Structures are given as structure tokens and as C-alpha cells.
Amino acid sequence: MSDRDPVGTDADRALWARLKAGAPATRAARLPPVFDEELAAWLDGRLAPDAAARVEARLAADPAMLDLALDAAAAVQEAAVPAPDRLVARAQALVGFDVEQQKARPPAGPLAWLARWRRSLEIAVVAGAFAVVCVTGFSLGGGVQEAFASDTAEVADFIPAPLTASEIGFFVDQGGQ
Amino acid sequence: MASFDDIDLRALVAGGKRDWDRFVAAAAPVIHAVARRVVAAHGVPVEEAVDVAQDVFVRLCADDRRLxxxxxxxxxxxxxxxxxVARSCAVDHLRRRRQAHASLDEVPESAIAFEDRHVERLNIPPGLLTERQALVLRLLYDRDMDxxxxxxxxxxxxxxVRSTHHKAMLRLRDHFRIEA
Known part of the structure; x- marks a missing residue:
């Protein structure tokens, strides 16, 4: 004798079969999606009645979603069977000890502040150094005043002094001859 | 066996190696159970369940443990x-694996039947059954559950369940004018 606990008559099954043979409805496509976390909450019985009804509507209309729910529920029950050691070893190897070391030694105190602003500080230091080099080099060269004075003197060398009256007379005489 | 109660979630997502190892020890049985069911349902050799489960762990820790x-x-x-989550990842894994290893013409129709299940719909007027009633009928008749x-x-x-089934059938018979 089977230990199954069936329900429904042959007439019930026949009716259900006739309904399945009818034109396909697009009800599932119109239903809002159910996300993984909602389904997990429903499986745990943690959803409010209206949210649970929404999930159940989706499960009733979407066989793929129902497969997901049935597999997940069954897997939770089957989890008493230990996983193969090689799976555990491979999965544990996905995260290395170097990650732990980096996470285990965060800078503390003022160093933590420096670490947060490290990039900005680097840019500021380089910009400051560039400005110091420019200013210092310009100052060593004499600055603006000396450069202006030097330029004026050089220009003055090329400008002749105005002619005196005797010099004009000399040129007039030379031209007359 | 490791327990989920031993897991420090904040430390786990922060990236601790010891916390990850503890998490793997606790999670491996349930993730492997999911992988076993998925490979069996899709006609893949059961030995591949370890690879499928490993892919789930890869997804869990990818992108700084985004998932x-x-x-x-x-x-x-x-x-x-x-x-x-593991069930969704496992089905994705098999789908990608199938796309990588075979053209669609080479895949027997039965192997991609789970894609077609999306379009299987009941022709029951909306609102005739409650969500729970419709789900109970699905489980009892489509999934052959007791x-x-x-x-x-x-x-x-x-x-x-008996009561929900009974009320659902009454509504259906009444709607379709069918004698019990």
C-alpha cells in the first residue's frame, strides 16, 4: 500500500486537464516580478499576507518560478548531507590570505586620515613643489624689475641721440658741396 | 558541521579569510544540494554538481562580494x-555551459524543455481562484505532490491543503457548470 496521501477525484483531474488544454493566458507576464529575496522570505514564512499572496500568484502562474521555489525548499531540507571536501577546499581557496592581511591592518589614528586624503595630498604636494621651483628660479634671475631694466637698456642702445645744431649745420655744409 | 549561526556577516562581507572559510563550510551543503538537483533536472552528469556549486561560490564573492x-x-x-540564489546561479551556469558547448540544433528538445515551461499557462479567469488555491492545484496536479x-x-x-483544494474545485465546477 502506498504511503502517499492523494487528494481529488478522477473528475477533478479531468477538469484540471481540460483547463490546461485551453488557450494560454498571459497572466504571468502581467504579474509583477518576484525577486530572489522575496521568494526566500516567502519560503521562510516571513512575508505579510498581501506580499505572500503576490508571490503565490506568481508561483501559480509561472512554472519556472515554481521549479525554483521547490528546488530551493528541497535543498534546504537536504542540506544535512555534507558537501564533498574538494568543493569546500576549492571554494575556500577563492579568498586568499593576502586579502585578510590587507583587511586586518588598516591604518589607525592620523595615518587613517592621511590614507583617506592620500591622493589629494599627493597632488597638492606636487603642485606646491612646482610653484616653489618657478618662483625661486624667477627670483634668482632678478625678478621683474631687473628684467625690465635690462630690456630698457638694451633698447636704448639702438635709439640714436637727437642731433645738435652744429651737427645739422655740418650735414648741410656737406650736402652743399 | 558548520552552522550559519557561527557566521559574522559584517566580517564576511568585509573580506576576512577566516570568515569566508567558515561561511563556505556552512554554505557548501545547501549549495551542493541545489547543484545536485539542478544537474539532475537538466540531464547533466551528477559529477558536475561540484563545478556548478563552485560557480555559485565564485558569484557570491565576485566584485567584492556584491551578491x-x-x-x-x-x-x-x-x-x-x-x-x-544558488538555484538561479546554477541554472544560469548550465545555460551558459550549454551555449558554449553546443549549437541549438544539436540540443535535443527535451533538454531545453525548462525554457518552454515559461509559456505553459492555465486558462482560468483571473480572480476565480485565490492565489493560494491556484498554487495548491498546481502542486497537487501539475507536480503530482500528495x-x-x-x-x-x-x-x-x-x-x-485539503480544504483549499476542495474550495478551489467547487469554484471551478461552478464557473464551468460541471457536475462533480
Whole structure:
């Protein structure tokens, strides 16, 4: 004798079969999606009645979603069977000890502040150094005043002094001859 | 066996090696159970369940544990959430594997039948059955569950399933004018 606990008559099954043979409805496509976390909450019985009804509507209309729910529920029950050691070893190897070391030694105190602003500080230091080099080099060269004075003197060398009256007379005489 | 109760979630998502190892020890049985069911349902050799489960762990720790960080302990238990997420990841893994190894013409129709299940719909007028009634009929007739199995899945007692089924059939018969 089977230990199954069936329900429904042959007439019930026949009716259900006739309904399945009818034109396909697009009800599932119109239903809002159910996300993984909602389904997990429903499986745990943690959803409010209206949210649970929404999930159940989706499960009733979407066989793929129902497969997901049935597999997940069954897997939770089957989890008493230990996983193969090689799976555990491979999965544990996905995260290395170097990650732990980096996470285990965060800078503390003022160093933590420096670490947060490290990039900005680097840019500021380089910009400051560039400005110091420019200013210092310009100052060593004499600055603006000396450069202006030097330029004026050089220009003055090329400008002749105005002619005196005797010099004009000399040129007039030379031209007359 | 390791327990989910031993897991420090904040330390886990922060990236601790010891916390990851503890998490793997606790999660491996449920993720492997999901992988076993998925490979069996899709006609893949059961030996590949380890690879499928490993891919789930890869997804969980990828992108600085982006997927793991979406878990909200206030909404569901870690074991149930992992089972749901692992199932989605495992089906994705097999889908990608199938695309990589065979052209669509080479795949027997039965192997891609689970894609077609999306379009299987009942022609029952909206609102005729409650969501729970429709789900109970699905479980009992489409999935060939017995009352105890359906009750366990829905976390209700067997009598509630019987009663829900009875009311649903009454509504259907009444709507379609069918004698019992």
C-alpha cells in the first residue's frame, strides 16, 4: 500500500486537464516580478499576507518560478548531507590570505586620515613643489624689475641721440658741396 | 558541521579569510544540494554538481562580494536565501555551459524543455481562484505532490491543503457548470 496521501477525484483531474488544454493566458507576464529575496522570505514564512499572496500568484502562474521555489525548499531540507571536501577546499581557496592581511591592518589614528586624503595630498604636494621651483628660479634671475631694466637698456642702445645744431649745420655744409 | 549561526556577516562581507572559510563550510551543503538537483533536472552528469556549486561560490564573492552584500537577514534566513540564489546561479551556469558547448540544433528538445515551461499557462479567469488555491492545484496536479508534500512546502497542515483544494474545485465546477 502506498504511503502517499492523494487528494481529488478522477473528475477533478479531468477538469484540471481540460483547463490546461485551453488557450494560454498571459497572466504571468502581467504579474509583477518576484525577486530572489522575496521568494526566500516567502519560503521562510516571513512575508505579510498581501506580499505572500503576490508571490503565490506568481508561483501559480509561472512554472519556472515554481521549479525554483521547490528546488530551493528541497535543498534546504537536504542540506544535512555534507558537501564533498574538494568543493569546500576549492571554494575556500577563492579568498586568499593576502586579502585578510590587507583587511586586518588598516591604518589607525592620523595615518587613517592621511590614507583617506592620500591622493589629494599627493597632488597638492606636487603642485606646491612646482610653484616653489618657478618662483625661486624667477627670483634668482632678478625678478621683474631687473628684467625690465635690462630690456630698457638694451633698447636704448639702438635709439640714436637727437642731433645738435652744429651737427645739422655740418650735414648741410656737406650736402652743399 | 558548520552552522550559519557561527557566521559574522559584517566580517564576511568585509573580506576576512577566516570568515569566508567558515561561511563556505556552512554554505557548501545547501549549495551542493541545489547543484545536485539542478544537474539532475537538466540531464547533466551528477559529477558536475561540484563545478556548478563552485560557480555559485565564485558569484557570491565576485566584485567584492556584491551578491552576498544584497542579503538582508531581516527578510530571510541565510540558508533559504542561499538556496534561492544558488538555484538561479546554477541554472544560469548550465545555460551558459550549454551555449558554449553546443549549437541549438544539436540540443535535443527535451533538454531545453525548462525554457518552454515559461509559456505553459492555465486558462482560468483571473480572480476565480485565490492565489493560494491556484498554487495548491498546481502542486497537487501539475507536480503530482500528495497532500503532505504540498502542506510541507506551504508550511500549513494537511487539512488546510485539503480544504483549499476542495474550495478551489467547487469554484471551478461552478464557473464551468460541471457536475462533480
Amino acid at each position: 552576498l552584500k544584497t542579503y538582508d537577514p531581516a527578510r530571510a534566513s541565510l540558508g533559504t536565501w542561499l538556496a534561492v 497532500v503532505a508534500e504540498a502542506a510541507a512546502f506551504l508550511k500549513v497542515d494537511a487539512q488546510t
